[in-house]
Amino acid sequence: MIKKFLTLLVVLVTYQFCIAQISLPPSGDNQKSIVTQYIGSIAHVTVTYHSVDVTSPQGKSRKGKIWGKLVPWGMMPNNFGTAKEIPWRAGSNENTTIEFSHDMTVQGQPIKAGKYGFHIIPKENGPWTLIFSNNASSWGSFFYDQKEDALRVETTPVESAYHEWLDYEFTERLPASATLALKWENLSIPMKIELPNEKQLYVATLKDELRSSLGFSWTNVVAAANYCLQNDIDLEQGLKWADNAIKFGATNFTTLSTKAQLLSKLGKTSEADKLMDQALNHPSATAFQIHAYARSLIAAGKKDKAFEVFKFNFEKNNKAWPTHFGMARGYSALGQFDKAIEHAKLSLQQAPDQANKDYVAGLIKKLKKKE
Structure with a gap:
């Protein structure tokens, strides 16, 4: 008797094991889908769901019968599982999940990094409720428990x-x-996801x-310093990186000018000006690099200083491209449009390709209008 029982047990376990391993078509032909979107180049959001269609598995159209019918308004009665009433699973078959690689916000409310079961309470009138549950492994919404909610937010559907x-x-994808x-069908249910500490x-x-082998490249180190500079973030750390790039033996326009601009933003004006003069006069400084620096001064509202740099570039590089163009920029920033047009026309003759010629020609038209 014991032998027969053990034999039966082995058969049952083997049967269950085999069933767990085989691959069958998804229920209702609702294909599994995964979509991932990066926010910037580090953080990302991944949605895993089963995609159901308007047409039923029997081939019958359900147009006009989705919202409020196939997907009922409000919480729906549940005759299976542990909950008496459940929200919509926001998909079909298994639990729809949304995973956040980093702490983010949804509809302005904070949510921790992690994977969440996603559910929706649709409403005939008013905003819909979006639910992020700490339970991301249950089947659909059948075992939904409000006590496991990590976050509830509201949104308003729009026609689609x-x-x-x-x-x-x-x-919508922004930095x-x-x-x-x-x-x-004909609705879109949106939610805004933000990375607050990007x-x-x-x-x-x-x-x-930069603690890895990447930190042994001065170009990587100065790029990190420049990120701090351009984004006004952790300027002291940016200054340390700029110093390290120079200590690596990379004393050139890029490293010197980056450090100088960081010093300027930190209010160390005298030290910054001295170092920037060194950068501008360094043999590695190209006409394009000096031109770009002068353009950044215009963007910062430092028109007089920008003109000085444009003029310095013009004289240092013997009127080579794009120094006439720089002079046109400098004079136009000061409102001296006649002189700006004069240099712009000379720049047009120097432009190395058609794209640049077209750009300069466009500038001349604007200058004639005193724009």
């Missing part, structure tokens, strides 16, 4: 172009944010990366 298949799309939208995250990542 027709979508036969339920899809998640990132409809520190993205808009994720569930689209199905710049600090980059600095922290750069610190880690």
